[in-house]
Amino acid sequence: MKVITVCGMGLGTSLILLMEVQSIAAKHGFDVSGEATDLGSALGRKCDFFVASSEIASQLASKNALIVGIKNIIDKNEIENKIVPVMQAIADKRGE
Amino acid sequence: MLSIDRDNLFLRELDINCSEMRGLMQPLLIDLLSEDVIELDVGVADWEEAVQFGGRLLEKKGLIDHRYIDAMINTVKELGAYIVIAPGIAMPHARPESGAKQIGVSIITLKNPVNFGNKDNDPVKIVISLCAIDHVTHLGVLSELALLLQDRRFLSLLLSSRDKNQILEVIRNGLD
Numbered sequence: 001m002k003v004i005t006v007c008g009m010g011l012g013t014s015l016i017l018l019m020e021v022q023s024i025a026a027k028h029g030f031d032v033s034g035e036a037t038d039l040g041s042a043l044g045r046k047c048d049f050f051v052a053s054s055e056i057a058s059q060l061a062s063k064n065a066l067i068v069g070i071k072n073i074i075d076k077n078e079i080e081n082k083i084v085p086v087m088q089a090i091a092d093k094r095g096e
Numbered sequence: 097m098l099s100i101d102r103d104n105l106f107l108r109e110l111d112i113n114c115s116e117m118r119g120l121m122q123p124l125l126i127d128l129l130s131e132d133v134i135e136l137d138v139g140v141a142d143w144e145e146a147v148q149f150g151g152r153l154l155e156k157k158g159l160i161d162h163r164y165i166d167a168m169i170n171t172v173k174e175l176g177a178y179i180v181i182a183p184g185i186a187m188p189h190a191r192p193e194s195g196a197k198q199i200g201v202s203i204i205t206l207k208n209p210v211n212f213g214n215k216d217n218d219p220v221k222i223v224i225s226l227c228a229i230d231h232v233t234h235l236g237v238l239s240e241l242a243l244l245l246q247d248r249r250f251l252s253l254l255l256s257s258r259d260k261n262q263i264l265e266v267i268r269n270g271l272d
Contacts, residue, residue: 007178008175009171009191011228011230012189012238013179015238016242036231054178054216055175055177056178071216071217072181072216072217073181073182074242076246
């Protein structure tokens with residue numbers, strides 16, 4: 001499944017989020033490919049779910065994908081608690 | 097193009113041509129840190145002053161043009177205070193093309209906490225200003241920073257210390 005992490009510039013918070021998401025996904029055995037991008041580029045993109053800080057998430061409206069907002073991007077527990085159910089639901093839907 | 101120094105140009109050429117080389121060109125956090133980019137217990141009136149202070153440390157070291165500081169401030173004004181990445185911690189940065197010359201990090205702690213406008217994570221006492229030259233070379237530094245900032249012992253040391261060398265030592269050798 002594909003995740004896109006989003007921040008203002010595509011090289012700061014989105015990268016931190018991407019690293020955390022990928023390590024959590026690996027820990028739980030999900031096959032996730034990821035990309036870090038900026039808000040402008042993310043608006044037109046498709047993926048299984050987006051992850052962004054809460055401030056950015058509120059600016060990212062997408063009809064086609066889930067947006068997970070994170071308050072504390074260096075808190076592994078918060079990220080894990082929020083994305084594992086999302087990844088599980090996506091995997092279940094695919095019968096993976 | 098004329099303002100880019102030769103080291104930077106070399107790095108960019110490597111980045112484009114040799115992805116295997118990219119790993120070798122990644123600096124460690126300790127490579128970027130020195131006494132001149134750390135200031136502890138700084139007094140500022142508001143978040144803009146805090147970002148200016150952190151930015152000036154990068155500028156004095158020759159890592160950014162002055163306009164990069166304005167760009168960091170404008171990012172917050174335009175996109176909101178998303179750079180307050182965790183309770184009490186802000187990481188201002190801007191796009192490389194806004195005046196970054198080399199990768200850099202400055203760390204300042206504030207005497208009095210300031211609000212950036214982030215309802216979840218204000219007020220801020222630690223400001224880590226970052227400049228990057230592309231989207232990958234600072235990855236190692238970012239993940240080191242993320243790890244450090246997750247360590248409560250490091251955070252409380254950073255907030256209570258008045259000794260920059262102590263902070264540098266801890267980053268170099270760890271806490272134990």
